[in-house]
Amino acid sequence: MHAMNLLLVEDDEMLAHAVRTGLQRDDWRVHWVADAAAARLALSDHGYAAVLLDLGLPRGSGLGVLQAMRQRYDPTPVLIVTARDSLSDRIAGLDAGADDYVVKPFELDELGARLRAVVRRAQGRVSPKLAHGDVTVDPARRSVLRAGAPVTLSVNEYRTLLALMERRGWVVTRAQLEDAVYGGTGSIESNTIAVYIHQLRRKLGDDFIATVHGFGYRVGEERA
Amino acid sequence: MKYLPASLRGRLLVALMSAIVVCVGGWLCAYGTMVDRQQTGWWDSTLRVIAHQILLSLPGDVDAMSSARPAFQLPEGADGGSLDDRLANHKPRFQVWLNGGREGFRSPGAPAQPFRADLAAGFSDTEVAGERWRVYSVSDASGRVHVQAAWSHRQLDAERVRWLKLSLGATAVLFVLLALPLWAVVRWSLRPVMAVEAAIRRREGLDLAPLPAAGLPCEIAPLVESFNQLLQRLDAALQGERRFIADAAHELRTPMAALLAQSQLALEARDTAERDAALRRLREGVQRSARLAEQLLDLARLDAGGSHERRVALLDVVEVVVRDFDAAARQRGQRIVLELGACEIVGDVDMLGIALRNLIDNAVRYAGDGGRIEVRCATEAGRVRLSVADDGPGVPEHERSRVFDRFYRLPGAPGRGSGVGLSLVARIAEVHRARIEAGAGVDGRGFGVTLWFEAAAEPPAPPLGASRASDIADTRRRFLGDPIQR
Numbered sequence: 001m002h003a004m005n006l007l008l009v010e011d012d013e014m015l016a017h018a019v020r021t022g023l024q025r026d027d028w029r030v031h032w033v034a035d036a037a038a039a040r041l042a043l044s045d046h047g048y049a050a051v052l053l054d055l056g057l058p059r060g061s062g063l064g065v066l067q068a069m070r071q072r073y074d075p076t077p078v079l080i081v082t083a084r085d086s087l088s089d090r091i092a093g094l095d096a097g098a099d100d101y102v103v104k105p106f107e108l109d110e111l112g113a114r115l116r117a118v119v120r121r122a123q124g125r126v127s128p129k130l131a132h133g134d135v136t137v138d139p140a141r142r143s144v145l146r147a148g149a150p151v152t153l154s155v156n157e158y159r160t161l162l163a164l165m166e167r168r169g170w171v172v173t174r175a176q177l178e179d180a181v182y183g184g185t186g187s188i189e190s191n192t193i194a195v196y197i198h199q200l201r202r203k204l205g206d207d208f209i210a211t212v213h214g215f216g217y218r219v220g221e222e223r224a
Numbered sequence: 225m226k227y228l229p230a231s232l233r234g235r236l237l238v239a240l241m242s243a244i245v246v247c248v249g250g251w252l253c254a255y256g257t258m259v260d261r262q263q264t265g266w267w268d269s270t271l272r273v274i275a276h277q278i279l280l281s282l283p284g285d286v287d288a289m290s291s292a293r294p295a296f297q298l299p300e301g302a303d304g305g306s307l308d309d310r311l312a313n314h315k316p317r318f319q320v321w322l323n324g325g326r327e328g329f330r331s332p333g334a335p336a337q338p339f340r341a342d343l344a345a346g347f348s349d350t351e352v353a354g355e356r357w358r359v360y361s362v363s364d365a366s367g368r369v370h371v372q373a374a375w376s377h378r379q380l381d382a383e384r385v386r387w388l389k390l391s392l393g394a395t396a397v398l399f400v401l402l403a404l405p406l407w408a409v410v411r412w413s414l415r416p417v418m419a420v421e422a423a424i425r426r427r428e429g430l431d432l433a434p435l436p437a438a439g440l441p442c443e444i445a446p447l448v449e450s451f452n453q454l455l456q457r458l459d460a461a462l463q464g465e466r467r468f469i470a471d472a473a474h475e476l477r478t479p480m481a482a483l484l485a486q487s488q489l490a491l492e493a494r495d496t497a498e499r500d501a502a503l504r505r506l507r508e509g510v511q512r513s514a515r516l517a518e519q520l521l522d523l524a525r526l527d528a529g530g531s532h533e534r535r536v537a538l539l540d541v542v543e544v545v546v547r548d549f550d551a552a553a554r555q556r557g558q559r560i561v562l563e564l565g566a567c568e569i570v571g572d573v574d575m576l577g578i579a580l581r582n583l584i585d586n587a588v589r590y591a592g593d594g595g596r597i598e599v600r601c602a603t604e605a606g607r608v609r610l611s612v613a614d615d616g617p618g619v620p621e622h623e624r625s626r627v628f629d630r631f632y633r634l635p636g637a638p639g640r641g642s643g644v645g646l647s648l649v650a651r652i653a654e655v656h657r658a659r660i661e662a663g664a665g666v667d668g669r670g671f672g673v674t675l676w677f678e679a680a681a682e683p684p685a686p687p688l689g690a691s692r693a694s695d696i697a698d699t700r701r702r703f704l705g706d707p708i709q710r
Contacts, residue, residue: 085521085522087574087578090544110551182547187557187558189559190562192564199566
């Protein structure tokens with residue numbers, strides 16, 4: 001795997017140094033900036049394979065960088081770094097379009113693994129807009145419209161919808177959905193996919209997602 | 225308003241005295257006017273009586289008498305001495321006129337010209353020889369004799385002034401006499417308030433003793449009472465904090481000591497293998513201490529108060545928190561099972577995250593290798609039920625009520641827990657007005673914690689027409705009892 005560019009947005013020098021050293025061993029070329037303004041500049045000048053963004057930047061500027069990226073249709077995968085006790089930050093970051101998160105204090109191994117997973121998922125991603133019925137999904141901007149009006153979806157609801165829309169006309173199994181939403185279940189057995197499907201039906205119309213008993217779910221007419 | 229004195233007593237006193245002045249002043253005016261009118265009437269009727277009497281007493285041939293003749297004198301002392309000069313001056317004068325403008329006679333002090341030049345009958349006010357007179361003039365039936373009686377206005381005015389001076393003097397005396405008792409009463413009534421003021425002034429620093437509230441008027445009493453209650457709560461909070469700091473310091477000492485010992489071992493290791501092992505143990509110790517420190521911080525922050533409440537989808541919270549434990553659970557071959565519904569409550573996301581984290585952390589640690597952890601969330605009859613259960617060793621029934629106490633660790637259990645986790649969860653439940661219960665875990669084995677929150681109200685229908693149709697369909701299904709199609 002040839003070296004990939006990573007933008008590290010972190011204001012704590014000691015942590016940044018440790019992360020940089022650790023990631024460089026993993027063949028990442030790390031470009032470090034220490035504040036939001038420098039991050040925006042770097043993003044407009046260069047392209048990166050991934051962005052590691054600390055949400056704890058002063059004055060909430062970290063989230064602002066992420067939001068600006070998505071507004072600009074920048075689909076670069078973003079991994080946010082959040083404080084352990086700030087769940088609301090984490091959820092806000094995911095809702096704003098982050099692909100995954102790590103919690104401080106984190107293990108460097110875990111950081112590396114999540115980065116790789118995020119990049120891998122992004123490579124399989126379809127960027128152009130997806131539409132079915134009166135619903136439009138714009139993955140680059142992470143926005144969902146129904147009859148022109150925006151629909152609010154939680155991050156997992158969105159990922160479920162995206163997975164179904166990307167395979168429109170095909171049946172998507174629960175395992176596939178779980179993989180797309182969580183990046184694999186590991187040790188966790190969950191019924192939440194069913195709940196997300198239910199929520200999506202409530203918000204987008206009952207007929208939007210069809211249940212194919214014994215197999216999974218499908219959006220749109222069955223393709224031969 | 226800045227001319228008002230600053231103290232309540234001063235204001236009361238000034239207000240009362242001003243009111244008295246105004247009232248008495250007003251009363252004086254009214255009374256004075258009435259008296260004046262009465263007096264004027266009396267003066268006038270006196271003039272008339274005198275004039276009539278004189279007329280009727282005149283001899284019939286008075287017009288034949290000559291004007292130049294000697295007058296009589298009063299004997300010594302008949303005038304009552306000069307008791308006061310004003311009495312001497314306060315006499316009506318009269319003139320008697322005969323036909324043809326001839327003067328008949330007049331009283332001493334009456335001017336030479338007629339009081340009233342045209343000698344017409346009745347009352348009038350005239351000015352003669354530079355003096356003003358109140359005149360009553362009367363003629364006899366045949367018109368040959370005219371009598372005029374008059375008071376000097378100067379006398380009348382002097383009389384009025386005398387009365388005014390008397391009244392004002394009396395009022396002033398009344399005023400002075402009242403001032404002292406008024407001041408004393410005001411001062412006495414406000415004595416409890418002054419006591420509070422003095423108590424506040426005497427206070428120093430962080431004195432939390434309650435203020436004296438005895439005998440306070442009902443306007444101030446609630447204020448002082450609520451202040452005292454505030455002080456009480458503050459005192460309790462401070463005590464709680466002091467206790468907590470003492471406990472926390474105690475709790476942290478042991479893990480810190482272990483860290484020190486382990487690092488010592490690492491330094492003194494004889495070879496790399498031993499050193500690595502020691503460092504690994506040190507690392508575990510650091511993780512444990514870090515966890516305890518974080519929990520203590522959470523606890524302290526909870527105690528400090530302040531939560532940011534909004535609509536929370538517990539589903540999202542559970543999902544995010546549980547995924548954090550995926551790696552650890554996988555390492556130990558554990559299975560985490562989620563049975564979640566779309567549960568919405570009103571609460572603080574961060575706090576709920578902390579509570580869930582502690583519950584799942586406990587479950588994962590106690591479930592042991594290959595263990596099973598179940599997290600359930602469902603909405604039942606307006607309440608949201610959240611439970612975390614494991615199939616580990618569990619907690620005996622008689623200990624269950626105590627697990628939520630701070631720094632309580634299960635006796636006999638190896639010192640893995642910090643004793644803080646569940647007390648955090650209990651405190652967070654309290655902040656969210658949720659019921660919490662400890663009980664059996666998976667399939668009646670192990671340990672489980674259940675929380676009951678009040679479900680958030682249904683959100684308002686979205687504006688789109690199409691989606692309302694689906695909401696209506698949903699509602700119809702709910703009421704008609706059809707199972708929701710999956």
